[in-house]
Amino acid sequence: MYILRPDIAEDEVNKHIEKYNKLLEKMGGKILDSQMRGKRRLAYTIAKNREGIYVQLSHQGDGQHIEKIEKAMRLSEDVIRYMTIKQEGPLPTPKPKIKPSENPNNQESDKSENESSSTVTSEEDNSKNSPDKSDSDKSDK
DSSP, X not given: OEEEOTTSOHHHHHHHHHHHHHHHHHTTOEEEEEEEEEEEEEEEEXXXXXXXXXXXXXXXXXXXXXXXXXXXXXXXXXXXXXXOOOOOSSOOOOOOOOOTTSOHHXXXXXXXXXXXXXXXXXXXXXXXXXXXXXXXXXXXX
């Protein structure tokens, strides 16, 4: 993850994302996921900035490329903070991009199906709780 200065334009942000992605691929790393998390308020001031543009970059490799990408970030004036974390356990899977052939109406119907299934689940949970209450009432008497 790295944080860019808040005053740079969106096209510059995209250029930085592409720059670091290409650098990683050139060094032999594999990009799993690259997401711009947007502008957020920082917990404390970093280089006179109260906000920053967060970018999350998940990658896989042998670790030899990390020193080089961190050096590139350290030398860049637009990167105000960066952090590399080794993840143990399952690796994040890349998010599938929406195909242009899919129309938004299909996605809305999927959402409504998901909402109705969550309603059924909560009703089942409530019905499970009801017999428990009646059993406790019997033991109190």
